[in-house]
Amino acid sequence: MSNMQTAVDLIYLLAAALFVIGLHLMNSPATARKGSQFSVVGMVAAICATLAFLIDQGGATSTGWIILAAGFIIGSLIGLRSADKVKMTDIPQLVSIFNAVGGGAAALVALTDFVHDKNIHLATIAPTPAVATALDVLIGAVTFTGSIIAAGKLQGLISGSPIIIPGSRVINTLLTVAGLGSAAFLFTGAANTNVLILLLVTALLFGVTLVLPIGGADMPVVISLLNAFTGTAVAMAGFVINSSALIIAGALVGASGTILTKLMADAMNRSIPNIMIGGFGQGETAAAQAGSVAGNIKQLSADDAAIQLSYADKVIFVPGYGLAAAQAQRELKDLAQLLEERGVEIIFAIHPVAGRMPGHMNVLLAEVDVPYPQLYEMDAANLEFPTADVALVIGANDVINPAARRPGNAISGMPILDVDKAKNVIVIKRSMGQGYAGIDNELYLDEKTSMFFADGKKGLAQIASAVRELVAN
Amino acid sequence: MSQQLLTDLSIFILSLLVGFEVISKVPATLHTPLMSAANSIHGIVLAGAMLTAIQAHTTLGYILAFFAMVFAGMNVAGGYKVTDRMLKMFKPRSQPIAKPSGNSTDSSTLSEVK
Numbered sequence: 409m410s411n412m413q414t415a416v417d418l419i420y421l422l423a424a425a426l427f428v429i430g431l432h433l434m435n436s437p438a439t440a441r442k443g444s445q446f447s448v449v450g451m452v453a454a455i456c457a458t459l460a461f462l463i464d465q466g467g468a469t470s471t472g473w474i475i476l477a478a479g480f481i482i483g484s485l486i487g488l489r490s491a492d493k494v495k496m497t498d499i500p501q502l503v504s505i506f507n508a509v510g511g512g513a514a515a516l517v518a519l520t521d522f523v524h525d526k527n528i529h530l531a532t533i534a535p536t537p538a539v540a541t542a543l544d545v546l547i548g549a550v551t552f553t554g555s556i557i558a559a560g561k562l563q564g565l566i567s568g569s570p571i572i573i574p575g576s577r578v579i580n581t582l583l584t585v586a587g588l589g590s591a592a593f594l595f596t597g598a599a600n601t602n603v604l605i606l607l608l609v610t611a612l613l614f615g616v617t618l619v620l621p622i623g624g625a626d627m628p629v630v631i632s633l634l635n636a637f638t639g640t641a642v643a644m645a646g647f648v649i650n651s652s653a654l655i656i657a658g659a660l661v662g663a664s665g666t667i668l669t670k671l672m673a674d675a676m677n678r679s680i681p682n683i684m685i686g687g688f689g690q691g692e693t694a695a696a697q698a699g700s701v702a703g704n705i706k707q708l709s710a711d712d713a714a715i716q717l718s719y720a721d722k723v724i725f726v727p728g729y730g731l732a733a734a735q736a737q738r739e740l741k742d743l744a745q746l747l748e749e750r751g752v753e754i755i756f757a758i759h760p761v762a763g764r765m766p767g768h769m770n771v772l773l774a775e776v777d778v779p780y781p782q783l784y785e786m787d788a789a790n791l792e793f794p795t796a797d798v799a800l801v802i803g804a805n806d807v808i809n810p811a812a813r814r815p816g817n818a819i820s821g822m823p824i825l826d827v828d829k830a831k832n833v834i835v836i837k838r839s840m841g842q843g844y845a846g847i848d849n850e851l852y853l854d855e856k857t858s859m860f861f862a863d864g865k866k867g868l869a870q871i872a873s874a875v876r877e878l879v880a881n
Numbered sequence: 882m883s884q885q886l887l888t889d890l891s892i893f894i895l896s897l898l899v900g901f902e903v904i905s906k907v908p909a910t911l912h913t914p915l916m917s918a919a920n921s922i923h924g925i926v927l928a929g930a931m932l933t934a935i936q937a938h939t940t941l942g943y944i945l946a947f948f949a950m951v952f953a954g955m956n957v958a959g960g961y962k963v964t965d966r967m968l969k970m971f972k973p974r975s976q977p978i979a980k981p982s983g984n985s986t987d988s989s990t991l992s993e994v995k
Binding site for chain 2: 420424430435436447448455458459469471481484486488492502503506507512513520521524632635638642645646647648649659660668760768771779781783786
């Protein structure tokens, strides 16, 4: 091993350590930014070391260098620009795109390596384990197209409702057979270009047919799973080119994606296979004509809501995805600030699936300057509801439905926010429509619940101005 | 199984375990930045893309290498940038709203474009 090789490997090790420390520092919002900066330092070191190694090694054509530099500059400019421009509500799409390009790059590494091996070594030696090449191409390509479809759904370019292709079962079965068959053939070590191309094409198609039938509100699980896939694909690329840096980084991401997938699936009370089969949430379109709920619904005016909120000691805000859809985060923060000035204690209760990706709602509230000590996770928030005077629900539905505690319905067993334990509940909602699960919410019929029928943004603004009037008088 | 493959496999499994341990301690509040940070970490695939790109000698090799570099470059640069943008917003206390600038400007100009 040359000195250069040793130095580069040591820098890779340092980078890997910095990635782990960086992730560790994300255990608190106070240190998270520093963690991300540690990670950047590790990345820059690893890239510089790679560059130095390539220069030292020589043997590259000038075309090779131009390709390398041009690709990097173009890619990073696109990346920086989209990262600068993206709205916080659109973060899930961007993360999905980064999953796609990460998986795509990993698959391309294996393909480039394969082309190179074939042309240069003429299969005299097999420096790359065929298993790794096959898995890298398979997982990377599925992630690439799957993430692009997911991003399209999140952006609204592709219908968010499940798309069922006629005969999709047959298509998926054929693709699986073709994919596994070609992968198995490659496992035997036969370096066959045609088989690799077959594997690539089936994997690309499979990514599409995998994500198309999955409903929009299941996206938190899908993004997390694709994130895990990307990590695994990068780790496989590490096996292909024998790079411990890629293996470690890929495994870290794989672990992160897997944990988030599990957490999201649990929070939605669905199994991962059930989500991947798809077709759930078709009731979303039928929700508009709902409203057949029997019983008495209490309504209140903006003034009544203002009085209840202003004279409370403790108020818990429960924002759901509807809040983000209505772009009403700023109005919610304004109302919180008004009430705080009157001495009301404010807490934001965040359900894990409030948003289109794990933790999304927290970012949306942080953007409008809600301090993070006020953002309570589900378990912490549930300890607070019994002592709250008012719970104000905006754009959340299934995640607060007490029916989840009883067996025998679509959301039985789903972890919920115990909104019904607060002394009073105010729900801002446009109509009595159902949520994603397609069942009625019995919380709305509870006698301590009052409904304020309005668009989230307008409703909050009305309540806020009513509070202002109350204070002025 | 070659010695090299065995070493790689050990590194892979142990890193997975470290990952599970470290990441299970990240609070739900930070799950979006966490995923974004993880996303940037797999931008290390850029190093892999560089190592293979430089070995390309054929037109096909050049094309594949070029796209690998574009994708990996997007991944690593954009990933870190957007993670930092998000983490910057998490503040321990409410800041007095002095002037309507900062975070609100970039999002509002963007919505005007749309």
